[in-house]
Amino acid sequence: MSSPQYLSSRVYHSYNRFLKPLLICMIFSVGLVYGQRSFSPNRFDSILLKKTESLRIQGDYESLVRLNKDYLNIAKENKYKEGIILCYLNISNISSTIGNYRRGLSYLSMAEKELKTVNSPVLKARMYQEHGQLNGVIGLYKSALSLNSKGLYYVKNVSDKDQKKFYLHKLYANRANFLYKDNQPDSAYYYLQQGKKIDVQGVSLNALLARHHLRYTKRKDSTLIYLNKACKRIVNTGKVNVQTGFLYLIHGDYYFEVGDYKEALSYYDKALDNYNKTNRLYYIPGIYESIAKTYRMLNEPEKEKEAMEKYTEEKTALENIQSEAINISIDHMLAEKDEESNGLQKKLYFYGSAVVIAIIVIFFLVYRHNRSLRQRQNEFKYEAISLKNRINDSFDELVTLAKKNDSTFLTRFQEIYPDFCTKLLDINPKLGASELAFCAMIKLNFTSKEIAEYTFIQHKSVQQKKHRLRKKLNVPTEQELFIFFDSL
Incomplete structure (x- = not known):
């Protein structure tokens, strides 16, 4: 015979697995039916964004x-294009x-296609933010x-x-990353400072600042x-919070740096558990690598080997x-360039005749009446080329x-400056003199890494x-040294 405690546990798990998603669905459905009776674009956007952000932080992707x-x-039924794009x-x-x-990438492409038919700076900003973030997690950092x-x-x-504040804060945090x-x-630190001006207490920016100093x-x-x-x-909802995973990871790195390896392991395990529960695949290999390094410091080779195998x-x-995603993203970029090229060709073809006639007429008039001016321009051109070569030679x-x-x-x-x-x-x-030489290297746009290499000192x-x-x-602190020296 089952104990009351066991039955209670089974009921709880059944609720979490079956009844809870059903209950959430019913609540959403009631809200949607009510919303359809008096559709309002502003109300649609506001409610959707709030609910989406709340569920995102909780890591409840199924409900999301x-x-x-x-x-x-609802957006399709009401022919609300901005709402369709937001959902995509x-x-x-x-x-x-x-x-x-x-x-x-597929839903981004659909959003991008719809965006061509509407004029919405906020949705375009959001689309490029999401596209940039996706390219970042697959390693295309320049893109x-x-x-x-x-x-x-x-x-x-x-x-x-x-x-504006909401998206600017996210864009600055993403750019720094x-x-x-x-x-x-x-440069990353500069954008963290810019984001800090918008939201001093922001979770992501403060986490990135903590990692920067570490x-x-x-x-x-x-x-x-x-x-x-x-x-x-951090919003404490009693559920797994996606924001805590990154903080656990930085805590682990902190304790590793101070030599408290057991505490570091504790936080790495918490971060790993968080990322597994929230399906954050991007961070998981790095955590196993950190765990392996920590076991190495604790002189536990078997556990280090096991962690490295998981890392691999x-x-x-x-x-x-x-x-797979990189190939799709590159194909998308190439298709976008082809589309731009085709559009340009059509415009050139349409205006081609008029432009050619205008060029011929202008060329004839200039050639006939300004031969002497052309000669002087050629002289100036040769002088400019000579000057440019001298500047380039000096810089090199x-x-x-x-x-x-x-x-x-x-x-x-x-002598040159x-x-x-x-x-x-x-x-x-x-x-x-050494400080002036150091400033000169920054003026010439040498990176910190290059300065360290060429002057035989450490990066720090x-x-x-x-x-x-x-x-x-x-x-x-918010101004980059290169920009300051360049302005001189």
């Missing part, structure tokens, strides 16, 4: 898909989040940054302040400060999914001297030098 497909039917974008996001990149730039362009034209993956930590500035106290800020904003297995599975010479760490680098730099060091010394007369020493220079030259 059902919700958006139901709302998609939501389903694309859900699909990509759980590793179904093919379906994510992700390009798409993100388009999203930032459109979000500036969004009139609603709350919507792509820049980290593309080995541009300084990896690049090595300020562990700052890491904990930003981690605590992010943790305070998960990484291979993810790469197979990513490869400076780069070569810098790469060789040649002692004559600064002297030659001052005579005002640069003078203006720096006007700001701070106490700058030394370059970061420290940059930090000290900011103080000496009063450069704001």
Whole structure:
């Protein structure tokens, strides 16, 4: 005979597995029926976005898909194109989040096709944000940054302040993440600061700032400060929260860095459990790799080997999914370029005759009446080419001297850019020759990694030098040093 406790447990599991999804569906259905009686685009958007965000944070993807497909039917029945696009974008996001990149790209393509018929900056910003994010998780970081730039362009034209803030915050966080993956930590930090101005307490931005200080500035106290800020904003619903996985991962990295390997393992296990429950396939191989490194520090070779085997297995599975998505994404980009090219050809064909006639007439008149002017223009052209060659030769010479760490680098730099060091010394007369040479390398657009390599110092020493220079030259933290030096 079953005990009351056992029966209670079975009832609870039955509720979670069968009754709960049915109950959610019934609640949504009642809301949808009511909504159809008095359809309002603003109410449609507001309710859908709130419900989608709530379920996304909870990781309830089954209910998310059902919700958006139901709302998609309503949008189609009411011929509400913006609503159709919004549902497509939501389903694309859900699909990509759980590793179904093919379906994510498919719904993005449908959204993009519909967007050609409407003028909605906010939906275009959202579409490019989602497209950029999807390209980021499959490793196409250059493409992700390009798409993100388009999203930032459109979000500036969004009139609603709350919507503009919401999407700008996401675009800045995404861009910072792509820049980290593309080995541009300084630029990434700049966009984190831009996002922080919009939402000081944002979970994703504070989590990324915590990771930045842990990896690049090595300020562990700052890491904990930003981690605590992010943790305070986590919505506690009693369910698995997708935002906590990344925070567990950073906590694990923090304890690894301070040498508390058992605590690091504890947090890595929590992160792994969270990502498994929320189907975040993208992060799982990296966690197994971190677990393997931790077992190595604990001198447990068998567990290290087991974790590395899981890492290889998960990484291979993810790469197979990513490869398929990369091919689809590249095909999409090529098709888009072909479409642009075909459209251009049609326009050229349509206006071709008029343009050719106009060019012939103008050319004849210019040739007949301005031969002497043409001669002078040719002279100027030759002079410009000569000047350009001299500038390019000088720039190449400076780069070569810098790469060789040649002692004559600064002297030659001052000959080519005579005002640069003078203006720096006007700001701070106490700058030394080594600091001026360091500034010159940044002016020539050398990355931190390249400066470290050519001057034979560690990457973190370059970061420290940059930090000290900011103080000496009063450069704001939100402004990149290259931009500051270039403006001089």
